[in-house]
Amino acid sequence: MTTGKNIKVDEASKRSDETRGPGRRLHGAIAHRLGTDILSGKYAPGDVLSGEVAFAEELKVSRSAYREAIQVLSAKGLVASRPKAGTRVLPRERWNLLDPDVLGWAFAGEPDIEFVRSLFELRAVVEPAAARFAAQRRDKDDLKTMKDALAAMRRHTLTTEAGRSADRDFHNAILAATRNAALMTLSASIGAAVNWTTQFKQRARALPRNPIPDHVRVYEAIAAGDPEAAAEAMNVLVDLALEDTRSAIEDRVPDDDHAAAEFVTK
Amino acid sequence: MTTGKNIKVDEASKRSDETRGPGRRLHGAIAHRLGTDILSGKYAPGDVLSGEVAFAEELKVSRSAYREAIQVLSAKGLVASRPKAGTRVLPRERWNLLDPDVLGWAFAGEPDIEFVRSLFELRAVVEPAAARFAAQRRDKDDLKTMKDALAAMRRHTLTTEAGRSADRDFHNAILAATRNAALMTLSASIGAAVNWTTQFKQRARALPRNPIPDHVRVYEAIAAGDPEAAAEAMNVLVDLALEDTRSAIEDRVPDDDHAAAEFVTK
DNA sequence: TGCAGCGAATATGTCGGAGTAAATAGGGAG
């Protein structure tokens, strides 16, 4: 306090950006905002963003924070910057759509129906295969973890957070039993993103049917070491999730019937 | 709680511009270096890196460049930084193993045999499914692109760069015909990474057999609109690639027989 | 002696500016 510090109390610094949460770093918030804007189509592929100085000033942040946010987006393949050319949004083919953050940004707003269909198709391919591997490679510990998670699911049901946590544990146990790191990250990312969006539908309608028996069928097939039965049982689970999301989408976009219908007819 | 140990910068890393290529940004080079070091196990999960100032000075770069590199690694789930706590390497489950850059870093050094097995298993699941979708949804343009790529492959063979380029075009055409964005990014990433490592084996031995007929079989099944035949034909292609990589690994690590044997026996 | 609250130390986070390098656009020479 003895030295004359440069005290410029910026009044404008009070802006509590709604995207800025506690515990969240500033550059993370910027990346989240720009990421959602890109995924939502506000910035289309090929568009070139305003210069560093201009954009940073517009966002009321320093260039350092802005640049670090851009590095994050660049790391996920959303944008690329070159001197003189500026920072431009890359074509969709370059986006790392399977990145957990990108998936989160994609589902932050109104997710693209076509993209949701793509994800479920991929899931329908990957998850049964994972169950197949799990049935071949699981050991006692894997089965015990699954059994415990299943019991917890029965106790709490999927309407409670504890129940959904148990559901995640069950699926994670299956993934762990595959002994396949690549399969684990992929399935975990997709499953988390999809379930994250599926959660909101719980408040709209009761569950169409009790999902516990289907989970039990998967468990029993894996415990019995029957790969084909496990794959088939998991297939049923994915179809069930698809059905849920389908009806949820129908409710949510009543004005966009053609898109929803196209999704339903598949 | 903190099982990790502190990490000091390697003394031998005095030269900082060796990893620095033209056109490559500085923070990109830093990220590449740290990324490969993490993937290779030089920095193990749980380890906490030296402070920003110390590490940046050791690398002979400014703190800004170092921080931007860390943001990239953080975006890919390799590390996480918190005030006062430092920057620590995250557990493997958090790594985005399917990120193209991460795959590149994983294959930069000696790739982990187990991880290669994982990737091929995933590929064996995904690629036939992609061929199945392509057989159902391809149109005339897709078929023409495939046919042209196939012709180019025949002309140049896979020993030339032009031939390998045509091979990539062929597989990309299949992916485009799936009409599935998620499947495209996934398969493109894995295929690129695997083929990138498979390339080095070309100088060691001649191709075991002519791969063109297998490609033709895939094309004909897709053109005929036969999903099952397309999936089966693609399955053969993946097995062929697996065989190539298998033999390449046997040659490369003669001192590591037990790992190679484990990989071969599968 | 043990614990609980509180203060200080420390490392990351944020900031603003200055100078460098690179790539594109435009002008000038052939």
Place this chain on the structure above:
DNA sequence: CTCCCTATTTACTCCGACATATTCGCTGCA
């Protein structure tokens, strides 16, 4: 009209300072 060269624009890098958050240790109390 083509080609090369220059000039400008923009991102890239560096620097030094301040702000903030978290951890650790100290003090005081039970």
